[in-house]
Structures are given as structure tokens and as C-alpha cells.
Amino acid sequence: MSVVASVFVGLAALLHVYIFWMESIAWSRPEVWKRFSVADQATADVTRPMAYNQGFYNLFLALGAGLGLVLWWxxxxxxxxxxxxxxxxxxxxxxxxxxxxxRHYRRAALTQGTLPLLGFVLFLLAG
Structure with missing residues (x-):
């Protein structure tokens, strides 16, 4: 059970590193900001500092999950x-x-939350 739980936690961490990359590094690319329903390049430029900050939030959560796995193992x-x-x-x-x-954010929320939810529950059960 610990291995399966760790896989889900690791995948959640990797997903949040990818979100960090999109928000903090690649935000100015149209293919990225369009994924976040940003209307145009001007709006992406205005929201870039917020996205940059939010990306680091995702990175820190990923690092926390990864460090937790290292400590666990x-x-x-x-x-x-x-x-x-x-x-x-x-x-x-x-x-x-x-x-x-x-409701517009349902798909993003499910994408962002499913792996960590499974990892959380499985880690609780791992004993």
C-alpha cells in the first residue's frame, strides 16, 4: 500500500511542478495562458506577477510532498x-x-485535486 500511495503522491508532486512551470516560467506563451482562460496577451501580461507567485505556491507544495516521501522512505x-x-x-x-x-473550473479542479486526494487517502491507510 505504501508504494501505491507514494506513486500517487509523487505524481501529484510532478503535476504541481508542471503547473509551476506553466505559471511562473511559460506564462507569456499563448498556449499556456489560454489554458487558464486568459483572454489575450495584454491580460496575460497584466496577470503575470500573480501567476508567477501562484506558480511558486505550487512548486513549494510539490517540494513538500517530495520531501515527505524521502523522509518516509x-x-x-x-x-x-x-x-x-x-x-x-x-x-x-x-x-x-x-x-x-x-463550474467553469471543474475540469481544472479535478485535474489539480484527484492525484493528491488519492495519495492523501492511501497514505492515511498505509499505516
């Missing part, structure tokens, strides 16, 4: 479990807020 079970549950719980909470923001 190197014998620091309590610290590892705590960090994994905090990071994935925060990812799920953020996806829930996104879902509550409107």
Missing part, C-alpha cells in the same frame, strides 16, 4: 507522513477552492 515515518499529508491536503484544499469558484 528513509525511516522518518512520522515526519514524512506529516509532510505528505500536509502537502497533499493543501493541494486538495486548493482544488476545492477552485471548484467552488465556478
Amino acid at each position: 528513509t525511516g522518518h515515518e512520522t515526519a514524512g507522513r506529516t509532510l505528505v499529508l500536509f502537502a497533499t491536503g493543501s493541494m486538495v484544499a486548493a482544488a476545492t477552492v477552485l471548484l467552488a469558484s465556478g
